Structures are given as structure tokens and as C-alpha cells.
Amino acid sequence: MRESDLTALVERHTRPGSPAVCPEIRTLEAEELVPIWEDAERIAGREVEPPFWAYSWPGSQALARHLLDHPEVVRARTVLDLGCGNGLAGLAAARAGAKRVLLNDIDPAALWMASRNARENGLRVDLSAGDLLGAEPPVPPVEVVLAGDLFYARAMSGRVEPWVRAAAALGAMVLVGDPGRAYLPRSGLRLLASYEVPVPPEIESVAARRAAVLILE
Numbered sequence: 001m002r003e004s005d006l007t008a009l010v011e012r013h014t015r016p017g018s019p020a021v022c023p024e025i026r027t028l029e030a031e032e033l034v035p036i037w038e039d040a041e042r043i044a045g046r047e048v049e050p051p052f053w054a055y056s057w058p059g060s061q062a063l064a065r066h067l068l069d070h071p072e073v074v075r076a077r078t079v080l081d082l083g084c085g086n087g088l089a090g091l092a093a094a095r096a097g098a099k100r101v102l103l104n105d106i107d108p109a110a111l112w113m114a115s116r117n118a119r120e121n122g123l124r125v126d127l128s129a130g131d132l133l134g135a136e137p138p139v140p141p142v143e144v145v146l147a148g149d150l151f152y153a154r155a156m157s158g159r160v161e162p163w164v165r166a167a168a169a170l171g172a173m174v175l176v177g178d179p180g181r182a183y184l185p186r187s188g189l190r191l192l193a194s195y196e197v198p199v200p201p202e203i204e205s206v207a208a209r210r211a212a213v214l215i216l217e
């Protein structure tokens, strides 16, 4: 999608604000996903991926809150925000003092949004386009992998889990942010923190979700 189309979409369907539990970071947020998705398909004239990038998912909100409260976790480290969506978790890592932050997503619109959010917050990040999950994790140089709200579907979880386990086996710290999605791995995760995250009922069907930060062990 052209940049002018993305700009029009966010102007029509998002509002500037901050994720509910991260007032330090400014983002553009949609309260609903269906209208922006329908508009995106109308503009593109074909089916497009859901605009996951138009909303800070509770998993990344929890990760971001945790990193802002515990900057030592990422300070002076190289961080990969895998499936970054709007980039919130990676932006929090940058703000917390990470040496380098790589934002990765297969959706070019997500990287556009994440880059726009980074600019809005005066934060420097690098963008990584494409699917990293088909190859060995880039560890080193990546020292911390952030996986915010990536266990929402069986197929996605089936690809993300072995990849993040491989990253951990190669020495990376893997932090997962998850609000109780159905396909979160059942073992090998230790709870570090959890946060009550107010969410738009139109997207999550509830008014708040308890989102956990877990470390892969």
C-alpha cells in the first residue's frame, strides 16, 4: 500500500494517544479493527492482512511497561522486537537505553507505522522486513528477543515457539508478553510480572485483560 494510503487510513481510523499502561510513549491507536481493515481492502482493491499495526496489543503493552520499569533488562543490549506490529515493545526498549533495536514484521504497513511511532517519540530504531522464522535466529548479535502477543493462532504459535526456543538456546534472553492467548506454550516460561491492561471491547470483547511478561527458560 502506498504511503499516502496508509496516512489516509491512520487519519481516518486512529487517534493520537498512549497505550493504556505506557503513558510515556505516544502512539496512534484504533479503537476498532474492522472499519480500518475494510477501508484498507477498499483502498487496495483486494484482500489485505488485518491491520494488527493499528493497535498496541496487550502483550506488548505489558512488555513495554516491564522494560520501562526495569531498564537494566535491555540497557546497552541489542534487542529484536519480533512481529513488532506498531513497534511499542521495541520503542520501550529504545527508551530504556537499548544499544540497538531491530523492529521486525512481515507486514510492510506495520513497519511503516512502527517507524512513524518511533519518529513521534524521537527514538532511533532499525527496521527488519520479512519473515525471520524460516531461518536460524540472528543470535548473536541479538541479545534480547521480545515476542509481544504472538501466540494468538495455532499456526503462528507453531512457528514462533521453536524459533524463540532456538534463540534462547543460542543465548538470547526471550521475553514473551501475553494476555492469556490460547496458543501460549504451556511449559518453559517463568512469570516475571503481570499488568491489568484496559483494552477496547470492540477488539478484545472485554474491557481489560491481565497481560503477563514471561521469560523463556
Ligand SMILES: C[S@@+](CC[C@H](N)C(=O)[O-])C[C@H]1O[C@@H](n2cnc3c(N)ncnc32)[C@H](O)[C@@H]1O
Residues within 6 Å of the ligand: 052, 053, 055, 056, 057, 058, 059, 060, 061, 082, 083, 084, 085, 086, 087, 088, 104, 105, 106, 107, 110, 130, 131, 132, 133, 147, 148, 149, 150, 152, 156
Ligand atoms: C497480534 S500482532 C502483535 C503485534 C505487536 N507485537 C503487539 O503486541 O502490539 C501480531 C504481529 O505479528 C506479525 N507477524 C505475523 N507473522 C509474522 C512473521 N512470520 N514474522 C514477523 N512478524 C509476523 C503480524 O504482521 C502482526 O504485526
